Amino acid sequence: MLVRVLQLLRDNQHQFLSGEKISEELGCSRTMVWKYIESLRKEGNEILAVSNKGYQLIGETDQLSEHEIKSRLMEDSLFKHVHFKDNVDSTQIVAQRLVNEGAHTGTIVIANEQTLGRGRLGREWFSPPDTGIWMSIIVRPEIELREAPQLTLVTAVAVARAISNVTDLEVGIKWPNDILINGKKVVGILTEMQADPDRVNSVIIGIGINTNQEKFPNELKKIATSLSMEKGKKINRAELIIQILKEFEWLYDAYLTMGFQFIKPLWEARAVSIGKRVKAVTTKEVFYGMAIGIDDQGVLLLEDDDGKIHPVYSADINHTMD
Ligand code: BTX
Known part of the structure; x- marks a missing residue:
């Protein structure tokens, strides 16, 4: 009602x-x-x-709730199941539970606060109350296992476009999962997949957006920013969530029907690392080289000093002067 x-x-x-x-x-x-x-x-x-x-x-209030989100969604939206919680350990954990219970594609979990927000490789994601967007989207795409990481890039394009539309700020994407404004991280994306040996069963895409924080803990001050700090005014979170879901819905649909080649130029148009010298830290080694682009699968291509090209499937990328 x-x-x-x-x-x-x-x-x-x-x-x-x-x-x-x-x-x-x-x-x-x-x-x-x-x-x-x-x-x-x-x-x-x-x-x-x-x-x-x-x-x-x-x-309108900036307090998030199930009805604030649902009242803004179109009836034919992909996102029919919205789970809102004021406080959770991690929306990824809640989403995983829903997946185990058979949640449909397009189910979303949104929280006002996370006490165990997580990034990649078990890192922490700072998720204070009342100020951020902490959300997980469940999808069940018919794609091959090797294609699943492309969903991180699809999501990055959707979130970057939505933020640009709502705030008019210049938004860049750093491969694979960071969205930056003025060189600082404003969004993190974590894609976790559940798969059988030969096919993807479900993917949980976690999106964390620093929206209205006015300060960060000391360890994050130099690397993190929020939309309100960059824009100089508060952003309505429910409104931004809806813009993200709208962008995600059509891009996800285009990706499933036309493949990653549809997403690639949209991603490249916002890429901040391409054409720069970078340090790529993988779980096994550290590479230095020139980021020359992504391939048709979304894999980062690094050229070393001998002109040899290395595909990078997963890494942390830092811009470097050396
Ligand atoms: P990541 O591993 O690329 O980034 C994690 C790193 O980012 C941390 O080690 C820290 O240095 C920095 N960091 C932590 N919190 C913040 C923050 N709020 N803003 C900027 N930098 C920060 C990125 O992983 C993926 C993050 C996904 C978060 C979403 S929130 C909804 C969903 N639920 C959940 O538990 N995770 C995802």
Whole structure:
């Protein structure tokens, strides 16, 4: 019901909507309408109430909830199942549980805070309350195992485009999973796959976005930033989530039907490492070389000083002067 009330108020944002009209639309009493309005107000939505006129939404909350997300999603959206939690260990862990229970493609888990947010290789992901977007998307694509890492690049393009649209900031992608603004990390993407020996069963794509933080712990100060720090104003998280889901939905569809070659130029247009000398740290070795591009599979290509080209499947990339 809260989803419908929010949708009705939003659809009529520049006028008053009578309690009678809302109760008719919802098929409930006007007392119930009043209760819904009160609970939306408690969450921080500014709703005017004028006798003989009705209700008008004049300001939206940044408090995340299932109805804040669902009320903004189109009916035919891929994302039919939204799980919102105020506090979780990690949305990846919750999503894994849902996968085990048979969750459908397009299921999403969103949290207001993570106490055990994780990055790649078991690293920590700082996920404080009320300020960030901590979200996992479950998909079940029919792709080969070797193609699964491409979903990280698909997601990076979707998130970068959504952030550009919402904030107008210049957004770069550092292979494979970082989104940077002014050289600092604003988004991390973690793609975890569940597979049978020959085929992908499901993929959980974790997306962490520093949205409205105004400060970071000392160890992150030099490398991390948030959208509000870069933009100089707060960003509505639910709005940005919807933009990301919209971008992801059409890019994911294009990827499944046309393959990675559709995504490659979109990714390259935002790549910040290509044409630069980089240090690539893999779990086994450290490479220095020129990042010359990605191949048709999304694998990074590094040229060493002897002109030999090395494919890099997974690594941390640092820009270097040496
Ligand atoms: P990563 O391994 O590339 O980056 C992790 C590194 O980034 C950390 O070691 C630290 O140096 C730095 N870092 C930690 N927290 C932040 C932060 N908030 N902003 C900028 N830098 C930071 C990146 O892994 C993948 C992160 C995915 C996070 C999402 S959130 C939703 C989902 N749930 C979950 O537990 N993880 C994913």
